[in-house]
Amino acid sequence: MSEEKLLKVSELTIHYHTVEGIIKAVRNISLEVNVGDSLCIVGESGSGKSTLGLAISLSLPKNAVVVSGSILYKGRDLLKLKTSEVGRYRGKEISMIFQDPATTFNPLFTIGEHLTDILRHHFGMSREEALERAVELLKMVRLPDQARILHAYPHELSGGMLQRAAIAAALSTNPKILIADEPTTMLDVTTQAQILDLINSLKRELNLTLILITHNLGIAGEVCSRTAVMYAGTLLEEGPTEDIILNPLHPYTAKLIKAVPIITKTQGRLSHIPGVLPDLRNPPKGCPFVDRCELATPECSASQPEYFRVGGVRRVACILYGGEHE
Amino acid sequence: MSELILYLNIIRRNPIYLAGLVIVSLFVVVGLIAPYILTRPGDAWGLTYDINKRLSPPSLEHLFGTDEYGRDLFNRVLLGTRFSLVIGVGVVALSLAIGIPVGLIAGYVGGKAGTALMRVTDMFLAFPPLLLAIALAATFGRGLSNTILALSLSWWPWYSRLIYLQVSSVRNLPYVDAAKVIGISEARIMFRHVLPNSLTPVITQATLDIGSAILEASALSFLGIGVPPPTPEWGLLVSSGWRLISVAWWVSFFPGLAIVITVLGFNLLGDAVKELMDPRLRNLLSMRRV
Amino acid sequence: MRSLLEINELTKYFPVKTGLFGRVVGYVRAVDGVSFKISEGAVFALVGESGSGKTTILRCVLRLTEPTSGEILIEGRNVTQLRGKDLKWFRRNVQAVFQNPYLSLNPRMKVKDLIAEPLKTHTNVSKNEVYRKVAEVLALVGLPEIVANQYPPNLSGGQAQRVAIARALSIEPKLLLLDEPTSALDVSVQAQILNLLVELKEKLGLTYLLVTHDLSVVRYMSDYIAVMYLGKIMEIGTAEEIFSEPKHPYTLALLSSVPELNPQAKKLKKKIILPGEPPSPMNPPSGCRLSNRCPYATKECVTEEPKLTKITETHYVRCLRHEDLSSLITREA
Numbered sequence: 001m002s003e004e005k006l007l008k009v010s011e012l013t014i015h016y017h018t019v020e021g022i023i024k025a026v027r028n029i030s031l032e033v034n035v036g037d038s039l040c041i042v043g044e045s046g047s048g049k050s051t052l053g054l055a056i057s058l059s060l061p062k063n064a065v066v067v068s069g070s071i072l073y074k075g076r077d078l079l080k081l082k083t084s085e086v087g088r089y090r091g092k093e094i095s096m097i098f099q100d101p102a103t104t105f106n107p108l109f110t111i112g113e114h115l116t117d118i119l120r121h122h123f124g125m126s127r128e129e130a131l132e133r134a135v136e137l138l139k140m141v142r143l144p145d146q147a148r149i150l151h152a153y154p155h156e157l158s159g160g161m162l163q164r165a166a167i168a169a170a171l172s173t174n175p176k177i178l179i180a181d182e183p184t185t186m187l188d189v190t191t192q193a194q195i196l197d198l199i200n201s202l203k204r205e206l207n208l209t210l211i212l213i214t215h216n217l218g219i220a221g222e223v224c225s226r227t228a229v230m231y232a233g234t235l236l237e238e239g240p241t242e243d244i245i246l247n248p249l250h251p252y253t254a255k256l257i258k259a260v261p262i263i264t265k266t267q268g269r270l271s272h273i274p275g276v277l278p279d280l281r282n283p284p285k286g287c288p289f290v291d292r293c294e295l296a297t298p299e300c301s302a303s304q305p306e307y308f309r310v311g312g313v314r315r316v317a318c319i320l321y322g323g324e325h326e
Numbered sequence: 327m328s329e330l331i332l333y334l335n336i337i338r339r340n341p342i343y344l345a346g347l348v349i350v351s352l353f354v355v356v357g358l359i360a361p362y363i364l365t366r367p368g369d370a371w372g373l374t375y376d377i378n379k380r381l382s383p384p385s386l387e388h389l390f391g392t393d394e395y396g397r398d399l400f401n402r403v404l405l406g407t408r409f410s411l412v413i414g415v416g417v418v419a420l421s422l423a424i425g426i427p428v429g430l431i432a433g434y435v436g437g438k439a440g441t442a443l444m445r446v447t448d449m450f451l452a453f454p455p456l457l458l459a460i461a462l463a464a465t466f467g468r469g470l471s472n473t474i475l476a477l478s479l480s481w482w483p484w485y486s487r488l489i490y491l492q493v494s495s496v497r498n499l500p501y502v503d504a505a506k507v508i509g510i511s512e513a514r515i516m517f518r519h520v521l522p523n524s525l526t527p528v529i530t531q532a533t534l535d536i537g538s539a540i541l542e543a544s545a546l547s548f549l550g551i552g553v554p555p556p557t558p559e560w561g562l563l564v565s566s567g568w569r570l571i572s573v574a575w576w577v578s579f580f581p582g583l584a585i586v587i588t589v590l591g592f593n594l595l596g597d598a599v600k601e602l603m604d605p606r607l608r609n610l611l612s613m614r615r616v
Numbered sequence: 617m618r619s620l621l622e623i624n625e626l627t628k629y630f631p632v633k634t635g636l637f638g639r640v641v642g643y644v645r646a647v648d649g650v651s652f653k654i655s656e657g658a659v660f661a662l663v664g665e666s667g668s669g670k671t672t673i674l675r676c677v678l679r680l681t682e683p684t685s686g687e688i689l690i691e692g693r694n695v696t697q698l699r700g701k702d703l704k705w706f707r708r709n710v711q712a713v714f715q716n717p718y719l720s721l722n723p724r725m726k727v728k729d730l731i732a733e734p735l736k737t738h739t740n741v742s743k744n745e746v747y748r749k750v751a752e753v754l755a756l757v758g759l760p761e762i763v764a765n766q767y768p769p770n771l772s773g774g775q776a777q778r779v780a781i782a783r784a785l786s787i788e789p790k791l792l793l794l795d796e797p798t799s800a801l802d803v804s805v806q807a808q809i810l811n812l813l814v815e816l817k818e819k820l821g822l823t824y825l826l827v828t829h830d831l832s833v834v835r836y837m838s839d840y841i842a843v844m845y846l847g848k849i850m851e852i853g854t855a856e857e858i859f860s861e862p863k864h865p866y867t868l869a870l871l872s873s874v875p876e877l878n879p880q881a882k883k884l885k886k887k888i889i890l891p892g893e894p895p896s897p898m899n900p901p902s903g904c905r906l907s908n909r910c911p912y913a914t915k916e917c918v919t920e921e922p923k924l925t926k927i928t929e930t931h932y933v934r935c936l937r938h939e940d941l942s943s944l945i946t947r948e949a
Contacts, residue, residue, distance in 0.1 A: 019332060019335070019336060020332075044802040044803060044804060044805075045773075045802055158893050160893050161893070188665035188666055188829060188894075189665065189829060189830075189831070189870060189873045189874060190665060190869055190870065190873050190889070190890050191665075191893060192873065192875075193869075193872070193873035193887070193889050193890075194889055194890075194891075196875070197887075197889055215802065215803060216803075216875060217803075217877055218874070218875025218876055218877045219875045221875065221876060221877060221878075222875045222876070245877055245878065246878070255804065256803060256804060257877065259803050259804045259806070259807035260803055260807075260832065260877060261807075261810065261832040261833060261835060261836035262832065262835070262877070262878075263831050263832045263835050263859070263871070263874050263876075264859075264878075265835075266835065266836075266855070266856075267836065269811050269814070270807040270810055270811055270836065271807065272804055272805075272807035272808040272811060273804040273807075276772055276774075277772075499719055500714045500715075500716065500719040500720040501719060501720050501721055501722045501723075503678075503680055503714070503720075504712070504714060504720045504721070504780075504783075505722075505733075506678075506679075506680060507678050507680070507707070507710075507711060507712050508707065508711070508733060508734045508737060508783070508784075508787075509703075509704060509707030509708065509734070509737050509738065510733060510734075510737055511737075518722075518725075519722050519725075522722075522724045523722065523723070523724060
């Protein structure tokens with residue numbers, strides 16, 4: 001590949017140290033993201049998707065330990081930054097929005113104070129310049145009545161408006177990458193549709209590179225061109241979103257898609273995934289899905305399956321697709 | 327049971343918490359057995375004296391020295407542990423016994439009775455607690471039970487306030503609604519579902535408060551309105567040696583040291599309890615699946 | 617079939633008070649004249665977003681909130697007036713499962729004690745009998761007996777919700793109210809719980825009132841659907857009618873805002889994104905409640921409050937322009 005990747009995650013492994021033991025949240029994950037890509041990371045709770053997002057945005061909690069691997073941003077390893085350099089990347093080059101937009105804002109400050117603080121801190125703008133830019137940002141996320149919103153405190157805004165404001169704050173530093181962690185999970189469906197629509201247009205207008213983290217495959221289909229499916233800390237398969245939804249390769253993905261009730265037709269029993277997530281303190285040696293997979297063979301529990309290339313643009317960690325190694 | 331092991335593990339790993347646990351355990355054990363291990367019970371209870379030995383400095387025979395009546399201070403401080411234990415636990419228990427029902431009824435039943443109860447609570451809260459305790463102790467007169475009563479009456483409103491706030495939020499949780507839907511009686515909902523889930527911050531506070539109660543009781547004794555002499559209560563011992571501090575430092579020093587160490591122990595343990603009751607730890611606990 | 621639950625002109629207004637003196641300055645009209653019937657054995661879904669009043673209706677039916685006016689009848693008996701023995705009868709026959717099992721199960725009680733509680737309240741079984749019955753209902757919801765000795769926080773989300781279902785069903789109610797029963801759960805677990813609910817309904821002849829914002833869940837298990845917006849029913853009908861021939865712009869918007877899994881179906885689907893957010897139920901817009909967000913609103917929509925209009929025997933819609941709607945949409949597409 002001639003051009004350099006914007007983001008390259010290689011063999012990343014992250015553990016959490018807790019009183020209950022060491023939780024192996026992310027295990028040996030590799031990913032690449034190009035400029036202008038939109039990648040969706042899909043997984044259920046305990047899949048490690050949020051930990052991966054926090055690692056890329058340099059916001060891991062204190063009890064998280066990066067055991068191995070690297071996160072190269074424009075060729076620079078974010079995990080090897082000096083403390084003094086972190087501020088140049090976190091929130092600046094790579095921004096993040098969360099499920100609950102209220103966590104982005106301190107309840108004691110107005111939206112205007114937040115936005116102007118960020119702008120003055122990162123760009124050394126004067127108060128007036130910052131205010132002007134803040135109004136522009138609020139317009140960009142299509143919030144009406146910007147003057148009122150600048151003076152509003154977070155609790156005075158509805159969930160949808162606050163999430164828009166959080167997007168404005170995240171984009172205020174002109175980041176190259178926006179990481180959105182379940183940005184619509186707490187919102188009503190019609191508001192969710194608005195926010196997804198907004199994210200889609202901003203992606204086009206600003207040529208933003210987007211990493212969307214969600215449990216909802218439908219959202220992946222609405223927003224992202226590529227999708228990575230995670231389970232129990234590992235990445236099971238990756239490829240164009242449409243291919244993954246229409247023709248899932250990994251047995252887990254196939255089951256997950258079948259478990260979602262479809263709105264366009266009536267149906268009999270939903271197929272569900274029997275069993276439970278493996279204990280992340282002591283995950284299985286082989287494929288993490290082995291205990292719940294109908295197609296599992298003894299080979300599956302022996303060692304973690306390698307990635308196999310399928311059709312050039314897809315890869316899957318399942319021995320069913322053995323033959324063409326990556 | 328596994329929770330208890332986890333708690334002990336957390337305490338064991340933190341030397342500060344461990345120190346708290348050791349001090350408090352020692353205090354409780356000594357408090358319980360003190361009357362039976364005295365080498366000079368007469369001195370300890372203040373029934374005997376030996377003028378010839380008055381104000382002898384610490385020595386092998388008298389580890390903490392003797393007081394102005396020649397009584398062995400080590401024995402007196404040792405027995406004082408029991409009084410402090412009775413006072414600390416007594417004050418907190420009595421305060422809880424008044425504060426919890428008041429807060430629970432005000433928070434769960436509410437209505438006019440609830441409002442009235444909280445008004446009374448607020449009235450008490452308007453006075454600085456130590457000042458109120460001094461006023462009450464002066465009115466009741468000296469004595470162990472009067473001291474406990476005076477301190478408890480100045481303290482219960484803090485617990486009733488704390489319980490009230492907890493109950494007011496817990497009563498709106500879905501499991502209370504679920505209990506109502508099932509048709510469980512209000513009394514059972516209150517005692518089985520609301521109260522146990524409202525106690526956490528009170529337990530933390532009560533642990534810290536045993537230390538403070540000991541300190542305040544000593545203050546009352548020091549002021550001459552607490553336990554009467556010749557009871558070997560620590561505050562009283564400090565006060566009796568105060569005039570002599572320049573000639574016989576040990577008379578005030580050892581009981582004072584006992585107070586400081588004990589209060590410190592309860593504070594450290596209180597910190598540990600606070601961490602053990604932290605909802606984040608609960609979350610970690612809840613990550614254990616069947 | 618006779619109705620098990622009948623709701624007539626139910627309203628619930630919450631007074632809004634000013635801070636200092638508690639003067640009432642207005643009312644939140646959370647539920648505003650809602651009527652519907654559920655026949656025995658049916659699954660009736662109340663669908664709406666936050667502020668639609670669906671949860672308030674559920675709380676009124678469960679007697680967790682007193683309605684301002686209107687009637688709630690269970691087998692013809694007025695729920696709000698039940699006392700003593702009748703109230704006990706009502707509690708035994710109307711049970712509920714709530715959204716988040718970790719919040720709806722007391723974290724400090726063992727599963728067996730949680731399930732024993734309704735049994736002890738409503739039946740005269742002996743102590744041994746109670747725990748045998750606990751094991752029985754646990755088996756009914758597909759849980760192993762060892763779960764009985766666990767505390768809810770130590771269970772997985774799916775297991776905990778099964779316990780909540782077991783608890784509600786232990787006293788064999790007729791009507792089960794489901795308040796967003798799967799929205800706190802993972803997708804694969806949601807499927808398990810939905811299947812279980814459908815199975816149990818068939819096995820035990822239950823009637824469900826389902827309250828949810830998730831249309832795919834509604835589609836999967838409901839026979840009748842009422843779509844609510846700002847305290848009023850906008851459209852009501854059989855599941856087939858609502859999903860195949862929606863007549864209200866709000867229903868259309870709800871349907872089109874569900875993220876579509878199938879990329880091909882998505883291209884065919886017309887998206888209606890409603891602008892803005894629901895206004896405060898304290899002062900809803902004049903005329904039709906959707907008028908300030910509806911892409912098809914006319915002047916009349918702002919001035920005239922539409923009535924529920926009959927389309928078929930089972931299908932009613934509250935929209936002045938429902939007859940024009942289909943042509944409006946095809947013209948745009």
